[in-house]
Amino acid sequence: MKLDSKIPSGPIQEKWDRARFEMKLVNPANKRKYNIIVVGSGLAGGAAAASFGELGYNVKCFCYQDSPRRAHSIAAQGGINAAKNYQNDGDSIYRLFYDTVKGGDFRAREANVYRLAQISVNIIDQCVAQGVPFAREYGGTLSNRSFGGAQVSRTFYARGQTGQQLLLGAYQALMRQVDSGSVTMFPRTEMVDLVVVDGRARGIVTRNLISGKIESHVADAVVLGTGGYGNVFYLSTNAKGSNATAIWRAYKRGALFANPCFTQIHPTCIPVSGDYQSKLTLMSESLRNDGRIWVPLAKGDTRPPMQIPENERDYYLERRYPAFGNLVPRDIASRAAKQVCDEGHGVGSTGLGVYLDFSDAIQRLGNSVVADRYGNLFKMYERITGDNPYEVPMRIFPAIHYTMGGLWVDYQLQSTIPGLFVIGEANFSDHGANRLGASALMQGLSDGYFVLPYTIGNYLAAARPDGLDANHAQFREAEENVNRITQRLLAANGQRTVDSFHRELGKILWDYCGMARNAEGLRLALGKIRELREEYWKNVLVGGEAEDLNQSLERAGRVADYFELAELLVTDALARNESCGGHFREEFQTPEGEALRDDANYSYVAAWEYKGPNQEPELHKEPLEFEHVHPSQRSYK
Amino acid sequence: MKLILHIWRQKNPSAPGKMMRYPMDNLSHEMSVLEMLDVLNEQLIVKGERPVTFEHDCREGICGSCGFMINGVAHGPMPATTVCQLTLRHFKDGEEVYLEPWRAHAFPILKDLMVNRSALDRIIAAGGYISVPTGSAPDGNTIPVGKGDADRSMDAAACIGCGACVAACPNASAALFTGAKIAHLGLLPQGQPERNKRALKMVAQVTRELFGSCSNIGECEAVCPKEIRLEAIARMNRDFLAGSWTER
Structure with a gap:
């Protein structure tokens, strides 16, 4: 398979303009004849669904x-970047582009990142007009x-x-379309x-979480905005329900999965x-300012x-980074926190924590200034x-937060399956090996509001509506596949709960x-994951019935996918013999213990193709080319 | 620590429900109420019993998925705290704790502690937005918003749509929820063109959903995990009244 990124030719500043001009358009009167499925209603999916509805699809x-x-x-705290240069402090589209490519440790596509920086300014305008109550002077x-x-x-x-306010903006735009009848919601x-x-991607099979019913939905194009896969680690800052099932099952239907090992902590x-811990709560990064x-x-x-x-x-x-x-x-x-804890200096009952101390700041600034800056965070911590x-x-420790990897997409946000588009955290495209703060919201909204509404039109213009219905054999086959998985999970009727397996899997990965x-650890992990996966299918205890509201069964299906995804994640980490961004291989570091990239051999996107059960993925x-931002080693000494 | 839980169990919307007793041992003060239910559910699954269905997602107090009555109070004893962030250190060792779903005509019970709150989505769909299609926005700074207005708008916009206000209200009124959206948008210049009409449309939907009327009791404000103020309801009433005169 030859991966064609479809990056338009011409100077980087003109690529997106050129692409928009070259794209085919769908006649306004014909738009209502096209059906689009959007899975996920976050910043990417919600913005896309609302925008499609406005266009008339x-x-x-x-x-x-x-x-x-x-x-x-909704849980994103910090903010959203945009190259508005309202502060007159030297920002520009080019600088945001430059910072994002460098921050991603030179593992992202320049053309995509440049477009993201260009669109960032439109996002702010759109959100302000929607009534997002941004902070004001x-x-x-x-x-x-x-x-x-x-x-x-x-x-x-x-x-x-x-994140909450931007999502409510997109949600309100979406509900306006629901009211007008152009969008139907399936919560x-x-x-x-x-x-x-x-x-071609022509539809999806869904499970109604209340009735347990399996249903098919036909469309002319399918969009996945289903978020990241951080919950494969069990403990993460993701919501409990966030899962990888949509992207994973698309992967098994032929979409390539890119850079799974790029995970952000x-x-x-x-x-x-304690052992009962169900998730980890993020405290805003801004705390490190003081x-x-x-x-x-x-x-x-x-x-x-206080006695030390x-x-x-x-x-x-x-001491290390003056x-x-x-x-x-x-x-x-x-990494530094992990190191000091591994050496036995960790604090708290588990020894997995370090202090984040505000006593100097309080002495310097006074209680009221500190309260003004961090009051709500302090309250949350105390709660x-x-x-x-x-x-x-405070006691803090690192946790899985974001996944840069995801389904491979070209410049048009189309996966390797024609008609399947992937947006937001679910794709791999813009953050390289490390995402910068306040960039996730920007990418989700950019994909949903301003990129996909154009590129999906280009695809649909060439695909005539053909009256396909859900009785087609491929839909039957997919429904049977889903029922088979459910029956197998219920039939195991073993000794261990779904969560106990998930927790153990997460611990292996962590x-x-x-x-x-x-390399040694990763090989060991592969063996352990396979072993545990085998036990899972034999010994999992789900309980309840398929055709009912069954939260244990929901989790069981997701965990089944996590086992396979975990294996791919480790395989990718093992294949990338360099350290970059969120991927730190101990064998590849500078004498000072910093990440050592290998641009000569690893300046590429690793996209994995599913080859069947128990087969090695291909x-x-x-290859990534850098014409504008030249790879250099990051130094923070 | 130990707690004795009494939980509302109901198999489906039409089945009768009842309180069931679950003594819990070896709990930690640092657990959240939801983590305690996780532990209980693991035990129930292993025993071959039906686990307790409850809604939850982000577990950091922002998604609005979780919520039930704890000893008769929506989201339990701590102010400004959803059940996912409510830790057991606020309970006494050996305490009897009663967990029941939100109860309101407009929130039918689906199973155990889970209710259907889609009426709230329909209230937003009726008019809880500013009509601005993607791409037709002017530059952000061409619409100045005074800091005071922006801050008060944000106070109202903080609503997470959990439904605690409805559950706490003896009339099962959705006035605080609806007023919060009307206040959020109505305080901003962008929200002015549709301001009165918005209130009319949203309030009409509230009536269709058979929420009760507001009689200024204030229970909603007391339990709101985001501390939305009653002032939001006053703004709704004002815009509704203005709309009744001016919109035709």
Whole structure:
């Protein structure tokens, strides 16, 4: 298979304009004859479904939640980047483009990233017009802050709830279309298979989560905006329901999966407190602006933090990275925390935590300034841990947060299956090996509002509506496939619950394919995953019935997919013999312990093709070329 | 620690429900109420019993999926806290704890603690938006918004649509939910063209869904996990009244 990224020719500044002009259009009167399925109602899916509805297409939008407003985009805190240069501080489209390619450690496509930076400015306009209550200055203009180590203030925000407000904007636009009849919502409905007819994506099979009914839906194009796969690790900052089933089953129907090993670990999360832990809560990265991170110098020191004198503390980030100190990028801060904990300096009952201490900031700025900046975060921390951060240092530890990998798409956001488009976190396209803060919201909305409405038209213009219906053999086959999986899961009737397997799988991944990876560990992990997967199919205990509201069965199907996805993730990590961004291979580091990229041999997108059950997937490479941003080593010393 | 749970169990919308007793042992103070239910469900599944169905997703208090009555209070005893962030340290060892679903005519029970809140989506669909098609927006800074208005708009926009306000209201009124959206959009200049009409359309939908009327009791404000103020209801009433006179 030859991967054609379909990047338009010409100077990078003109590529998107040129592509838009070259794309075919669908006659406005014909648009209602086309059916589009959108799976997922977050920033990407919700924005796309609303925009398609406005254009006049017939849209069906699916989400597993009870309402499209609950998609996990809602939990994003920090903000959204845009190259508006409202602050007159030297920002530009080119600078946002440059920062994103560099931040992604030179593993993203330049043309895609440039388009993202161009569109970023339209996103802000659109959201303001929708009534997103962005933070404002006293004069009424939009307020910005600098975020994630950027040297310009380009982040727009709505308190600590930017994702929520942007999602509500998209949700409201979507509900307006629902009211007008152009979009039909299918909440509490999970996509469980993709249907490919004559080589084209022509529909999906879904499970109604209330009745358990399996149903088929036909369309002229299918869009997946189903988010990332971070929950393969069991513990992550993702919502409990976030899952990879839609993209995984599309992968098994022929869509290539790109860069699965590029996973992002966020350094400032509340540590695990016990075996019952169900998820990890993120504390905004902005805390590192004023908090100082440290651990006790002595191993296993169990004294309360305030009793540990200054000279018996190790401010390890300030020591190792004097220039950036506590503000080093996410991947570096995370790895350093793991290292000090591995060496036995970790704090808290589990030893997996480091202190984030505000006592200096409080002394310097006073309680009220600190409260003004971080008051809501401090409250949230206290609500969860019972500790008051004004008096006791916070305890934090890294957690899985975002997945840069996803289904492979070309410049038109089309996967390797014609008619299947993938947007937002579900695709692999714009963040390379590491995503910068405040860039996920930007990408989701860019794909949904401003890229896909054009590119899907280009596809549909060449695909005449043909009256295909759900009685086609391929739909029957897909429904049978889904029923078979369900029956097998229920029939196992073993001894262990779905969650106990998921937890164990997550632990294997976290231990061997988390913040630091090595070939030996990865090989070991492959064996362990396979072993556990075999046990899963024999010994899982799901309970209940197929045709009923059965939350255990919902999880069982998702975990079955996680086992296979975990294997691909580890395989990809093993095949990439370099360290870059979120992928740190211990064998490939500089003498100072920093990531060592291998541009000569690994400057490519690794796209994996499914070859059948228990077959090795086949690796296809899309070479990456850098004409504008020349690969260099990141240094934060 | 120990707790004695009493949970509403109901197999489906038409089956009769009842309270069932579940003594829980070896709980940790740091667990959330939902994590306690996870533990209970694991035990029930292994015993071959039907696990407790409850709604949840983000587990960080922002998606609005979770929520049920704890000892008669929506989202339980802590102010500004959804059940997913409510830890057991707020309960006494050995306490009897009663968990029941939201109860309102417009929120039919689906199973156990899970109810159908799609009426709230239909209220938004009726007019809870600003009509601006993708691509037809002017530059963001051409619409100045005073900081005070932006802040108050944001206060109302913080609503997570969990439905606690409806569940807490003796009339099962959706006034706080509806008022929050009307206040969020009505406080912004972008929201002015449709302001009065929006209130008329949304309130009409509230009536169709058979939510009760607001009689200014204030239970909704007391339980709202996002601390939405009663002021939102006043704004709704005002826009509704203005709309009744001006819209035709």
